[in-house]
Amino acid sequence: MHKTVAIQGIKGSFHHIVSQQYFKNEVDVIECLSFQDTVSALLNEQADVIVMAIENSIAGSIIPNYALIDANNLQVVGEYYLDVQHHLMALPNQSIPDIMEVHSHPMALLQCAVFFKDYPHIKLVEAKDTADVAKHIQVNKSIGIAAIASDLAAETFSLNILNRSIQTIKHNETRFVIVQRYSVEINKESINKASIKFELEHKRGSLATVLNVLSDCKLNVTKIQSLPIIETPWKYAFFVDVTFAEYKDFEKANTILELMTTHIKVLGAYKNAKK
Amino acid sequence: MHKTVAIQGIKGSFHHIVSQQYFKNEVDVIECLSFQDTVSALLNEQADVIVMAIENSIAGSIIPNYALIDANNLQVVGEYYLDVQHHLMALPNQSIPDIMEVHSHPMALLQCAVFFKDYPHIKLVEAKDTADVAKHIQVNKSIGIAAIASDLAAETFSLNILNRSIQTIKHNETRFVIVQRYSVEINKESINKASIKFELEHKRGSLATVLNVLSDCKLNVTKIQSLPIIETPWKYAFFVDVTFAEYKDFEKANTILELMTTHIKVLGAYKNAKK
Structure with a gap:
């Protein structure tokens, strides 16, 4: 389906x-x-x-x-x-010296900034969406304007790729x-990763204590991010991703964290896409 | 000076x-x-x-x-x-129904999105800089266009504030x-906060161990953020801010972390601006 x-x-x-x-x-x-x-x-x-x-x-x-x-x-x-992978693309029969402006999403422009240092004649213009620029170039037959977008965008909107993988960091x-939408059904068998959010009182060692529990329960932290809770200056929120071999280890950690944190929420449990 | x-x-x-x-x-x-x-x-x-x-x-x-x-x-x-605080501003003698477009930085537009739900006739347009829009409105005498910017911008470019503090989260x-530029001079007396970056092998408990050291050295973590190091998938980098009462406690933690991490760097040590 x-x-x-x-x-x-x-x-x-x-x-x-x-x-x-x-x-x-x-x-x-x-x-x-x-x-x-x-x-x-x-x-x-x-x-x-x-x-x-x-x-x-x-x-x-x-x-x-x-x-x-x-x-x-x-x-x-x-x-x-x-x-x-960000590719530079334009209508056919143009080369880089013909290009006066490149329009793309600010993040794509940022990731390709070094490439354009060699082409000071090209003006960088921020746009909403990488593929949308490719579409506009095709619809309006825009000569002299290039997009930074995907292979799929070049194919979808019949643009010619002038330069492949122009982002600074190649990988x-x-x-x-x-x-x-929220659902209670979970297939526990295939699940080995989870995203949680919890809040802690801001006191020394509180985060270390929580991470010790995760480690003791055989959970690996693959990502952690603190976020101040502006309305309550003495509390901090944390977004944490953990991986595990056994779902029951995650459940155990969760039960302990419910006692140790002022608030905990599982944003989701799912299959780790990394080897 | x-x-x-x-x-x-x-x-x-x-x-x-x-x-x-x-x-x-x-x-x-x-x-x-x-x-x-x-x-x-x-x-x-x-x-x-x-x-x-x-x-x-x-x-x-x-x-x-x-x-x-x-x-x-x-x-x-x-x-x-x-x-x-984000204020809605335009040339004098206009009111909100006269405004057709609001130009501002994507972050400002995001923070004020809820306000504009009540004004579906207003088109939101992304711009590079909040104050720059205010300047353009003044220079071009743009009727029907508003900026989202600061009191200082309204004052600098003689615009009229139509609505104060239109961002969703008031604080x-x-x-x-x-x-x-890097300098070795540090006035240790007034310093009670530092920003550090360190890298860890990706193994279970490695971050908990580091945070235990920080806690044992009487350092408070006020911010933590992991960042995968793409070139070396099995290492993680962390940006951490810590506060402390005594600079020597920070130096001690630093010495230990040099032994425990694969890489550590002090981005700066300075005076905590929070009470």
């Missing part, structure tokens, strides 16, 4: 690529203008799931997306890592999560 | 406000187009210091700025917290750091 997936951006975007790869091509896509809109599409049952970028190696965590998952009580049911991994 | 401060953005921006407040108005400002440009201005000695946003309560850490400080071996010598704190 085809899933309907809400993505930020349009077909040809990196979110679209992940949707295809994670669900083995069996997807219908709802194109949304913002991450907030993907959540609305999920909550009003237009979409079955969201594919949502959550962190990358350059910008770190996308905290507003954690906040969306948390505030709307959504459930993370999977993850996917995409090696994001440029972005992590996406697969998000559903 | 006046300091010359490099800031991202123009006069009237939040970086300008912080420069004035931190240095008690005794500053000359160099307006830069990007954070990278502020670093260039510092390294070529046009600027004495940079004032740089580093984290806020909504978006979390600005990891690319950590990377700039780290990669250029700069030194954090101070911090400042600003309660960022909206952003942390800035004061950054210099």
